[in-house]
Amino acid sequence: MALEIDEDNLKHGLLGLIMALVEIIRDALKHQARKRMLGETLTSEEMEKLGNALMELDIAIENIKEEQGITESVKGVRDGLDEVVDSVVDRLLNPERWAEDAEENV
Amino acid sequence: MEPNRSPQATLNDLLDRILDKGLLLNTDLIVTVAGIPLIGINLKLALAGMETMLEYGIMKDWDEAQRAVARKETERQTPTLGNEEEIIFSVFGSHWYSKGIYNNWRPGTIYITNERLIMFRKIPYEVLLDIKYEKIKGMAIQEKDHFINGTREELYLVLQDDEMVRLHTTDVLSLKKAMENIITTKGISLEDNLVFPVDDEVLGEFMKADEKVTHSGKMWYRYSYIMEGTTHYQWKPGQLYLTDQRLCWWCDFDKKLLFEISTDAMVHIAVQDVQFGTAPIEEKSLVLLYKDGQDNQVVCFSDNEESLREWEKVIKEQIGDSEKESEKNMETCPICGKKEKRETLLSYGCSRCGWMSHRKQS
Secondary structure, three states, rough: OOOOOOOOOOHHHHOOOOOOHHHHHHHHHHHHHHHHHHHOOOHHHHHHHHHHHHHHHHHHHHHHHHHOOOOOHHHHHHHHHHHHHHHHHHHHHHHHHHHHHHHHOO | OOOHHHHHHHHOOHHHHHHHHOEEEEEEEEEEEEEEEEEEEEEEEEEHHHHHHHOOOOOOOHHHHHHHHHHHOOOOOOOOOOOOOEEEEEEEEEEEEEEOOEEEEEEEEEEEEOOEEEEOOOOOOEEEEEEEHHHHHEEEEEEEEEEOEEEEEEEEEEEEOOEEEEEEEEOOOHHHHHHHHHHHOOOOOOOOOOOOOOOOOOOHHOOOOOEEEEEHHHHHHEEEEEEEEEEEEEEEEEEEEEOOOEEEEOOOOOEEEEEEEEEEEEEEEEEEEEEEEEEOOOEEEEEEEEEOOOEEEEEEEOHHHHHHHHHHHHHHHHHHHHHHHHHHHHEEOOOOOOOOEEHHHHOOOOOOOOOOOOHHHH
């Protein structure tokens, strides 16, 4: 359960981690934006502005990733984070794993 | 890129789930050392996507208020421009608007684009001026009287149809330079030595043909009006004129005479401290006592002290003159000795004892 950050190239590692977090936040915001748009409280004008803002954010993030050549490392970090979450969720939701853990620790 | 799908839970799945469902935490916590509570924590936390929040009725007002603020902020911030038009210079300023009954300096933002001069106000949205450079015949900076702080520089534009536009900003010169730069690059030549219509014609509007102005000047006038049973005062800028017949005050903004009395009606003049507005600050003012029918009325004018003193002197002389005049016209009633004007005494009799001239009686 460890995040691997490339030690040889700190730029790739650190910038990749930061961009990965930014992307995760962006994805969460996008999801909430979708929900708000379905929620019928927003006017069409507001929806358009929200959509445009998110699109601009997408473009900006893609540009930064390309400029810095960190597309791959960002993806690597995200996969790493996803794996961590997956294993934690897996352990929390499946009681069998607790038994396995207990046996291992004995 | 290959499409793939794994049943794996991702970090975003987790976040989305938390935000969609909402997270509520209500915790009381104390930290104790050796059985003695030292730190207390009372934690109330609600974390959810806004849509979920609204569903439970939390932060509903805030949501609406926030969106209202955003709407207001994004109200049109700049004037609508043509396709190849761009703003080169912009500055806050005002222009003189005088149409119909409305005369005033209207504030707004002056934009110099590569095609025209636009002046525009954000709230309420209005394009105040829209002048293509081709229409401008000439321009010049002129020193003009202003109702505060003496004089100021104004930019005068004369258009093809001889219409005049008066603009003012804190830095008129750079506005003029910016416009001249564009106009020369566009190859338009301006006329030099333009004759600007002078707007001192005000005088002719209310002066009688045989009337002569003996003294005039910029002066503030304390205008009084009654609202809801109490008297309110308001200082208005304008011009005070003393002629050989009248003392009258011309209001710059309303473009009319708000005060007018005959020179005979003036009784007493003095420079006194008068309270300005509602603030308890007293400023030197010109206080004039005059006769309005049977009553005495008081009127206040103000400006810098120098000109107040001058006016005081001029009006004092005027009052002195008319007093001497009226001295000559005075007669004494032969019965009771009351002093009265010759004409009144002769034609209407004495107001105290009722004596009548013999010529009238017969």
